Amino acid sequence: MEPGSWEPAPGRPLKVAGAFVAGATGVAGMGGAGDPLWAAAVVMRAEPDRRGVWTVDEHVMRAEAGAPYAPGFLALRVGQVLERAIRMLGEDVDVVLLDATGRDHPRRGGLAVNLGWVLDLPTVGVTDRPLVAGAREPADEPGSWEPLMLGDERVGAALRTRAHARPVFVHAGWRTDPDVAVEVVLLVTDRARTPEPLRRARRLARESRALDEGRVDRLP
DSSP: OOSSOOOOOTTSOEEEEEEEEEEOTTOOTTOOTTOEEEEEEEEEEEOTTOOOEEEEEEEEEEEEOSSOOOTTOHHHHHHHHHHHHHHTOSSOOSEEEESSOSSOSTTSOOHHHHHHHHHTSOEEEEESSOSSOBOOOOOSSTTOEEEEEETTEEEEEEEOOSTTSOOEEEEEOTTOOHHHHHHHHHHTOOSSSSOHHHHHHHHHHHHHHHHHTTSOSSOO
């Protein structure tokens, strides 16, 4: 565990950022250095009693991929882009949610760990599937979870955020443990399967991409 492990302060609102990168449509192959990318970062305020989350600030930008795509090396391709987008937010951030793994990685250092170290911010990864770890299917009830295991190490959780929907995989990142990661994700998950800050960032990045690629005339 990294020094200074973090957990939410009891009884106070939490500012949770979400950041997401969208690649260009129609790119052949796995992707190369210099490919166009659209990165969005959002920070939302969450109340401790789960009464809801509200957008405080958001930013979207266009950039270029820093490296070709290679499994296990996502940080080289999109890490700097995400860092820039998050740093452009005009609000202090308590914790960052990323579409990335943390310790569920062959070197125990996925993008969520690497970017958290660079930003000096606690991070949590949220993905649709694990990378190299495994977990049993959680019960079909919101809030149910099963440990995500890599060998004998618990690196996250398979978490059911909505009944009758696929679980998300929640990854401990920089300065967070699996229990804190689950707590943060549940706090900022509303009606959708994906936590709200990450869902909003994904939508912004994809809308900006569609506008720049000429597939829409204006944003909603």
